[in-house]
Amino acid sequence: MHIDELHKFSDGTLNDVRIALDDRxxxxxxxxLPQTIWRRNDKDRAAAMIHAIDKQLKTKRIMRSLENFFGGRLYEGDFRLLQRTM
Structure with missing residues (x-):
């Protein structure tokens, strides 16, 4: 799997992939997890993948929050927290 293919996955799958890579x-x-020896290059690639997954998950959370806040939909979160941010 390449970093440019991360957009194809849902949040749950990305979390699972991130946890597996982080554990490895x-x-x-x-x-x-397979019991193979990872080289330095493999570890660097896994760290870059984890960073990209974290960035994509953060962006999705921010966009979802903005859509709920400005989209006119009912906000399903804590209303006191919503009022405090206004």
Whole structure:
């Protein structure tokens, strides 16, 4: 999977991929992860992928919040928090 293919996934899938990459990068051995040796280049690529996933998830959260705030839809969050930000 390449960084430019991240737009195809939903938030839940991106979170799962991010967690798996982060576990692998930190050296945590789980049953669902393959037991191969990662080279420095693989670790750098995984770190770049994690950074790109975090950036995309943050952008999606911001856009969803702005759509709820300015879109005229009912805000399903905490109304006291919404009033405090106005």
């Amino acid at each position: 990068l930190k050296g945590i051995h789980m049953q669902y």
